[in-house]
Amino acid sequence: MKVAIVGCGGLGNVHADSYANIPGVTVVGVCDIVEEMAQRTADRVGAKAYVSFSDMLEQSGCDIVSITLPSYMHKEFAVQAAEAGKHVISEKPIALNLEDARAMIDACKNNGVRLFVGHVVRFFPEYVQIKQQIDGGSIGKLGVSHAKRVGGHPGEVRNWYFDESKSGGVVLDLMIHDIDFMRWAGGEVRSVFGLHKNNGLLEYATATLVFESGAVANLEAQWGYPGPFVTAAEFAGTGGVVRCDSSRSKSLQVRKSAAATGGGQFVEVPQSPGYESPYELELRHFIQCIRDNSEPVVTAEDAYKALEIALAAVESARTGKAILIGQDTREVSPR
Structure with a gap:
């Protein structure tokens, strides 16, 4: 299972470290508009650094996108990832208004991918x-x-x-x-x-x-x-x-x-x-839900x-x- 991460702040690094401990999971790309932050995270997990999210979606070969961006950006990046056929794991809150939240849920459903939200x-x-x-x-x-x-x-x-x-x-x-x-x-x-x-x-x-x-x-x-x-x-x-x-x-x-x-x-x-890190337990659970198409603890x-x-x-x-x-x-x- 190949994962890409967008947002290389604190939780982006928590996600990167957690994925590194999950068997069968490889972080293939990390993205941040601050190139230095993206490169630092990439170096930690042996992934490629990107400053363009579109490039990462097109080039990394990822199956899943972890969104660890500021809350107001969740909808835009989740919809873009879903339309590219990628499963989405987003940090909470799902969005800042119900319209954006519903758009994220619908985009994932309509594109046949899963949406998970990190209520850790x-x-x-x-x-x-x-x-x-x-x-x-x-x-x-x-x-x-x-x-x-x-x-x-x-x-x-x-x-x-x-x-x-x-x-x-x-x-x-x-x-x-x-x-x-x-x-x-x-x-x-x-x-x-x-x-x-x-x-x-x-x-x-x-x-x-x-x-x-x-x-x-x-x-x-x-x-x-x-x-x-x-x-x-x-x-x-x-x-x-x-x-x-x-x-x-x-x-x-x-x-x-x-x-x-x-x-x-x-x-x-x-x-x-x-x-054990609750964040790692959470991400392990989400990955397993994708693998066996099971219902997550938090939908x-x-x-x-x-x-x-x-x-x-x-x-x-x-x-x-x-x-x-x-x-x-x-x-x-x-x-």
Whole structure:
């Protein structure tokens, strides 16, 4: 399986290193408009460097294109790759608006290729364990959950993050990780209520999700946090609580109820306490799905739904009203 990568920033190099560890996969081309960055990545994995994406599609012989570009560029390059007959693996978010997301999905479908979107939290071992605990009934019926994801402002490394039209801001770029995971763990979301504050170097948002089941999730995301990148999640049900916190040495904690028991060159990339890289696990999974035509853990439609919920959170913060999901984003008053 031959892979080409477009975008040689932090995640482009994460993809390159991950592919180098996957048997039967060869990186045959890397592309970036900054020739020096493309050449540096190419040298690391023994691939050819390109500054023209069209040239890479035509000359590299790739079967798959990994898109690790700024979010606002995902649609353009995904559609071009699909029309060239290449499978597409895109970093999240799938796009910055639903029209572009649907265009990406349709282009891949119409050209007989697969589209995968890197909602990598589904591959972090501690989050996988949480999902297993919930599905296994360890905490009973899910009631209330909380998640936070805070870190330094990526705009201090890559200036385009300050432009919401290019990055989507803290909700579409950062909180969307937890939005996707919450939907994976808790089911379909009925409504969203969001708050947002941005003063440049500090951007902070919260969102409350109400699920069709009646469960509620409270999410928090911040850029400009004066400390290390931190993630945490907690799910409380009728039978107990399951939680993880990256700031603690023990990544996963399960507490049963009494009745039941008796800085650098690139933007910061979240890490897992597990031995294996979640990014490598994710890319291995996507490659295997292409090989055996199986359904991925996270589908392109899942990525579309995560974007829909994230956009609803942004709209709610703008209007001060809750937004219903899947009903033309009709506005409703908060309960």
